[in-house]
Amino acid sequence: MIAKLASQKRDMEVVGHGALRNAGRTSKADVVLSTSGLKGVTLYEPTEIVMSARAGTAVYEIEAILAARGQMLAFEPVDLGPATGAPGGALSIGGVFATNFSGSRRIAAGSARDNFLGVRAVNGRGELFKSGGRVMKNVTGLDVARGLTGSWGTLAVMTEVTFKVAPLPQTMVTLAYTGLPDDLGIEALTVAMGTPLEVSGAVHLPKNCASRLRQAKLKGIDEPVTLLRLENFSAAVDERKEKLKAALKVYGHPIELDAEQTWSLWSEFRALSVMPFSNETSLWRISALPTKAAEIVFAIQKFMDVVAFYDWAGALIWLEVPVAADAGAADVRRAVSVRGGHATLIRAQPEVRASVDVFEPLKPEIERLTRGIKSAFDPDGLLNRGRMYANI
């Protein structure tokens, strides 16, 4: 079908179930090409921790199949739907890899891209190709599969994806420290990451964001909260918890959340429920150095009211800003660029996303390569044109 559309030079908007349609730049196209009909798990070998699925398979369906065998997607895909005014639960597995938006466990288990093994896809020339495979180690030729991650459907339409899965932890626990200002909270996360305890979630929420938590034990809290998650078999979790508490003694006495409470708490970050959809605000996603993260938010705060929280032990900032003509882009980008990192505008009015750079502007030599890669896959610019960058 793509070959036919490509031969007619028809612009195509590539979508799954629409979970991401309100994010990224807006793409105007003649034809909407949906992968939502490409459904189903095509390979699952629990003893080889590998799964293949057609690109339109819903993530929640995949997770249910995995859970039945005591396994999971270790990188905890984030569903942007609810935060961007699209339906929740519509995230497709193809969309996960097309955006490479990984969740909190990324610090321990790697990103979606890191867990990606192989792909079948159709490029803008209408050619069906494959890359990678079903085995964990594969250096045969260029790593085209991983190169497609994060390309937002602008290079090729993934039809089938193969990825690594992982055993569900036997148990988990969360330590919640309260009352720490941003810089100290992130410092605590950094100290925790410097221990050999394999922390699998490290989030800091300033007071105005912590108050949005719904998990019963933390609901209504009126203080900043710093969260650390440990996962393993029971004896190890008990032992590691005590060691972590000892290492973080100077940061106070934590509230402890058991396995069930931990599960519900961290689900909130996967659905970004602390950053709910609103027409009054825009949402940014900022990649930062942990030691600079609090400074970045502080710098932006000088210019506007913000609600932020820090995931990935401070390496990722979710930042809500008031609606503005440029969604605060000038101030956000300035604050980020001088401190190292990059910012992506996730939620804003369509006209704002059409007029400001949604993704971090590219340096000239990288833009040259980016255009070259786009042209190698999609010479006529038919797939999701302008979804990431104007005219790419």
Added chain:
Amino acid sequence: MPYIEFPEPEVGVLRRRPLIIEGLRNRVGMDVLIVDEDGRRAYETDAFTAYSCMPMLVVLPRTTEEVSKILKYCHENDVKVIPRGAGTSLCGGALPSEDAVVLCISKMNRVLEIDFANRFARVEAGITNLEITARVAVQGFFYAPDPSSQLACTLAGNLAMNSGGAHCLKYGVTTHNVLAVKMVLMDGTIVEIGGTTLDRGGYDLLSFVIGSEGQLGVITEATVKIIRSAEAARPMLIGFRSPEAAGSCVAAIIAAGIIPVAIEYMDRAATEVCEAFAGAGYPLDAEALLIVEVEGSENEIGVLLGRIAEIAARFDPKTVSISSNAEQSARIWAGRKAAFGAIGRISDYLCMDGVIPLSQLPHALTRISQICAEHGLRVANIFHAGDGNLHPLVLYDANSPDEADRAEIAGAAILRLCVELGGCLTGEHGVGIEKRELMATQFTATDLDVQMRIKSVFDPGWRLNPAKVFPLDASESLRAGLAARAPEAA
């Protein structure tokens, strides 16, 4: 060995050799160049020693700017460049051609920055793999990928080949542990891809670059993740009566939700040689030996190894022994890491690197034995069982051209088998020249076109490490300079 072909050297370039030497001397100085034959001889082959070729010239730049000047000159003067790290490639990835300049990065080996709070290190790419860990170990950190050659191999080579190692089951391979590179394109442009943050913006160009075998650019610096080391690690040895039992045991361990940090497999032939060499305490009466290592605190290790021993008991093992101290653990790993060298002392061998789905292990091992027997050759099997990465060592006598030929034919048959079983040609060694012509068994012409177009974006003239990775006939028109007509970076 007649099976690997090479393009004819460009006579015009050979004739211009004095001018090229002169041109490069003017740009980077004579002390960067190795011109004399004795000096160049050290670069005529890599660890794929069956092939060698004297390069036209060798350059040893000291800075990114020098690399840029050299590449720019070669670009403008139509000279091929073969990037090289320590020359430990097992697939001929750094094999020169007569009409090429070898650009060796080994003098660029400094650590530029270590940031423990943000957990990264920025280094020059000529640093050895092990040196990175040595420099961060004081604070309890390490750089995770650990290829067997880690004492000698450079990070540049690891980046080119996307190297793995014994511990990648838990920590991933090179591509999982690199945040950014500084790279020089063939036209001399210096690009920085990625950054110090976990996520990169824009297209994931780094994924194309890592594992591209020196086809896209010359990496001069890299920012790598450093990870806090586990409190402790300890291996155990499990000897089995059959490869089937060992394979089933690996599957059962993973099914039980345990992902050890490493699961290594050795057959009887490999075990005997390694034991004789290293005195590691390997059992000599087992048909298949697993080295299983777990990490954590001493208590955790005790629990995990106990559970693994229980699982192993279901497969009627001949021996189960848990390392009781650090010295014993070190010996167990020393035996495994020295395996290739130890076997090299008793015979020449071709080391294959195919990968199979783990469920195919018993079948694959049976077929590998058959294939080698059919060609009148012996084989020793060593592999990373957790991820299905096989290293059958096809033993042969290099003094017998006939035997060497048969070894190469048997090796190719083994790799085709891996692809048939749902795996791939190479898990960590790369394609190089060795597996170049086998690429068509794994990829369609379109799959290869998709890859070659990416090469053309970075190196439109196909001057960087050409005639490798892609089958010669598939890349012929591109190498002949038709690339200029291919889609090019605007």
